[in-house]
Amino acid sequence: MTSTTNSDTEAITRILFRDFAPWQTITFYIVAIAAIAVFFFGCFLLIRKYRRGAPLEATGVGARLWAMVKDVATHRPVKRRAEKTGRSHASIFYGFLLLFIGTSTITLNYDITRPLFGINFWQGDFYLWFSLVMDVAGVALIAGLIYMMYRRKIIAPKPRLDYTRPDRSPEDSDYDRSYYRWEDWAFLWLLILIGITGFVLEGARLVWLSNDPMVWDYRWWSPVGAVVAHVMQGVGMSPEVGGAMRMNSWWIHGLMALAFIGLIPYTKAKHIFTVLGSMTMRDPKPVQRLPMGDMEAEKLGYSKITDLSWKDLLNVDACTKCGKCHEACPARATGYPLSPRDVVLTLREHSHNSLEGWTVPEDEEQLAIIGEGENQVRPETLWSCRACGACTEICPVSIEHVPMIMQMRRALVEEGEMDSMIQTTLQNVQKRGNSLGETKRKRPAWTKKLDFKIKDASKEPVDVLWFVGDFASFDPRYQQVSQSFARILHECGVDFGILYEKEMTAGNDIRRVGEEGLYQHLAETNIETLEECDFKRIVTTDPHSYNTIRNEYPEFGGNYEIEHASAMINRMLSNGDIPLKKRLDYRVTFHDPCHLGRFNKGFDPPREAVQSLGAELVEMERSRDNSFCCGAGGGRIWIPDPPDQPKINENRVREAGGIEGLDVLMVSCPKCMNMLEDGRKTAGFEDQFEVKELIELVEESMDLGVDEEDADQGSDSGSGESPEATKESPAP
CATH class of the missing domain: 1.20.950 (Fumarate Reductase Cytochrome B subunit)
Known part of the structure; x- marks a missing residue:
């Protein structure tokens, strides 16, 4: 470049319209x-x-704006994967x-x-x-x-x-x-x-x-x-x-x-501007904490395009069609009629056609967003969602797919448009407080096999209140895990107790099915029960219960110190509070539960814990925040898959089965264990590896001398009443 001084460069410039006619x-x-x-x-x-769109109060805009500036400046969300x-x-x-x-x-x-x-x-x-x-x-x-x-x-x-849509057929005009x-x-x-x-x-x-x-x-x-x-x-x-x-x-x-x-x-x-708005208005917990439903309103959920908040309408306009959510969705990957991107684009097209004119159509049919017509989301699409949050997690422009899908589910539930199995489950929860339809007396039945009594936390003070959860209480396979966890806590001298018959399902999946009213009843009832108890903190083996108690109960006044069992175990192992007697020479891979990992960033404790037992940990290709759902979330564990439909749990099990010399597919969730154990059998991996809970591996390393055959007996029957429980009338 030519060397310059101020004196010989001050006249240098460019005349924009030089030689232009007026x-x-x-x-x-x-x-x-x-x-x-x-x-x-x-x-x-x-x-x-x-x-x-519907009004929505914007709070904490300053902090949100600064977070947006940092993400835009670094391009962190766009660079992910x-x-x-x-x-x-x-x-x-x-x-x-x-x-x-x-x-x-x-x-x-x-x-x-x-x-x-x-x-x-x-x-x-x-x-x-x-x-x-x-x-x-x-x-x-x-x-x-x-x-x-x-x-x-x-x-x-x-x-x-x-861009071909999994929720449409080739003969549909909006298929391609x-x-x-x-x-x-x-x-x-x-x-x-x-x-x-x-x-x-x-x-x-x-x-x-x-x-x-x-x-x-x-x-x-x-x-x-x-x-x-x-x-x-x-x-x-x-x-x-x-x-x-x-x-x-x-x-x-x-x-x-x-x-x-x-x-x-x-x-x-337009994404140049809409993305900035979408990222500024993002909820820090979009899938962990679903929007509160107003039970005094005439209706719940989104059934019309005008039910969407202005933030939702901004969200759908921010979509760049990058396809990251489309690729990450486990339902789409296994052939279900759901693409998070297509749901967003459907809502965008609908809002463009119905809300950008000089007037808003008065005909509610023209505003309906759920149905079989063009620019409408089909019910089967909404019911395909596992609420795993993979789409919302990976979206580089902060679109909140899951809350919008859940809001549309609320509208379906209010109209009674749901699978009969969902209907039965909701009736079970309403009548008996659990999703499996068991009587309250059977909730603590798994404790009968133990050679010690667990404290009744509703009647005496404890340091740790164990919120057990439905599947950990009633599922025969996971009852063994509950017994193992009880023995570990007892052996380590932890002062703990459970709620026995007073516990009800925490309601995480009830809310994600779309039954907001029942969820709020469950949350308020459980909080009322917990407020009557004397404890220092809560632990649970169920990530679904952990998520809603941690992130959603505070909105109902229930603020508790809570940790997942994997975090508690890892902490105790690190502190030397768990006596280990033998090393486990296993090759292990870990399936991250969506509600523990992606939702609540509980990635490291299970991994650190199993490695401290001496096991070799090998990661699956999809792990941590990119973990592939087991297929149980969003209430789908209660809906049977069509016989000819590829299974999400089998897809996940095959991924684990590709690891050479694998001994154990480790889980830390009752629903994941149920789904992956079933997938291991149906996918033909019964002789290749086992599905085990971290808790079971810890107990094995402690070598407590528990006979597995004895542990199996009595797990699914018996009264299991608390030491001070009064007799109830026979179950109907």
């Missing part, structure tokens, strides 16, 4: 104003649409941002400060550094766009770019959404052509003014433009031809840039 300048400003007007009108339509794509998007983002700032700077100087105040700063050293930064930004933009084009055309990752590919490509091509024509314009301008030393001598401050200029000169371009090309490319580049600005609110480009 009518050309006027025409440009008319087109620019029109483009800006079209842009703001589109923004008006979007804002009006969002205002037509797609590092190259994330880096390319960052290149596009920062290139575009700098070019936008540069264009705004020119406008500020040329149309505001210079004519109004006589201040001209776009010259001299500022201009030279400005030119260099703009060239670097242009290269970053184009490089990122080229990779994105390469990825879409050559790599063509499936299923992310597959491949037209979205045209929008994606148009977006990429328009941006890259804007960038390329900018460099062509710069190169042509340099050739045109190559005889002016105040331009040519400083050409390397625009390095890309300088290279383009030398190429043009190399093929024989004269200054006169350069001038003509400069004029043509000026208009082509300018009109494309203005067209892009005008189209932003109407195309995929």
Whole structure:
């Protein structure tokens, strides 16, 4: 680059409309104003649409805004599980941002400060550094766009770019959404052509003014433009031809840039702004803590597009169709009619058709979002959801799929549109306080086999109140685990107790089925029971109970210190409170339960605990926050899968079965054990490895001398009443 001083560079600048006829300048400003007007009108339509959604109070905006700024700056959400794509998007983002700032700077100087105040700063050293930064930004933009084009055309990752809908049949008019590919490509091509024509314009301008030393001598401050200029000169371009090309490319580049600005609110480009709003308004616990239902309202849930909050409508507009949620969804992966992306796009299309007009349709059928018509979400799609949160977890733009799906489920439940097995389960919970339909007297039956009495925490003080949960109380296989955990706590001298017959299901999955009223009754009843007890903290072996007590009960006034059994065991192992007598020479892999891992970040305690037993831990390909659901969540454990349908639990078991020499598939959840044990049998892995709880492995390492055959007996029968329990009338 040419060495410069303040004195010899202060006159260096660029005259934007040099050699333009007055009518050309006027025409440009008319087109620019029109483009800006079209842009703001589109923004008006979007804002009006969002205002037509249900109200939602925004709190803690400052902290949310700062979190958004950090995520946008680092591109962390975009880079997750797609590092190259994330880096390319960052290149596009920062290139575009700098070019936008540069264009705004020119406008500020040329149309505001210079004519109004006589201040001209776009010259001299500022201009030279400005030119260099703009060239670097242009290269970053184009490089990122080229990779994105390469990825879409050559790599063509499936299923992310597959726009055929799993919830539709080929004969349905809205089965194939491949037209979205045209929008994606148009977006990429328009941006890259804007960038390329900018460099062509710069190169042509340099050739045109190559005889002016105040331009040519400083050409390397625009390095890309300088290279383009030398190429043009190399093929024989004269200054006169350069001038003509400069004029043509000026208009082509300018009109494309203005067209892009005008189209932003109407195309995929609107995500430039909607993503910022979506990320700012994200709930820190979108799947852990579902929205509170107003039991005094006329109806619950989302049945019409106007039931969605303005935040939900902003969410669906923020979707970039990247397909990460589509790829992560276990239901979609095993052939169920659900794609989180398609649900979002359905709601987007519906909101566009019904809420962006001058008036909102009065016909409720036109506003209905659940049904069999176009732009409607089908009931079977909603019931396919496992509420595992994989979609919401991976979404780079903070779309909250699960809460919206659960809200639509609430509307279905209110209308009685549910599987008969769900209906039966809800009746069981309402009548008997548990999802398996057992009598209250049988809840502590598993304790009968123990050679010691567990304290009744509802009647005497304890340090640790063990909230057992339904499956840990009634499922024959997991009753063995409950007995093992009781023996571990007893052996280690932990002062603990259970609620015996007073415990009711915590209600986590009842809420995720969509029965909000019953859930609130369960939460309030359990909290009332817990408030009457004297304890220091709660422990549970059930991640579903752990999640709702930890994250949802506080909204009902139930604030407790609670930990999952795996965390308690790991802490006790670390402190030397659990006496181990033998090392376990097993090759183990761990299945992260959604409610323990993805929901509550309980990734490390189970892993650290099993390794402290001497076992070799081998990770499955999908683990930690990318763990694959066992298929039980969202109430699906109560709905039988169609006979010819691929099973989610079998999919997961096959993944574990691919690990050479695997001895144990370890779980830390009653429902996961139920599903994966069943999947191990039906998928043909009975002779290859076992499904065991962390608790069982710890007990084995403690070598308590418990005969497994004896432990099996009496697990599913007997009164199991507390030491002070009074007799009840026979169960019906």
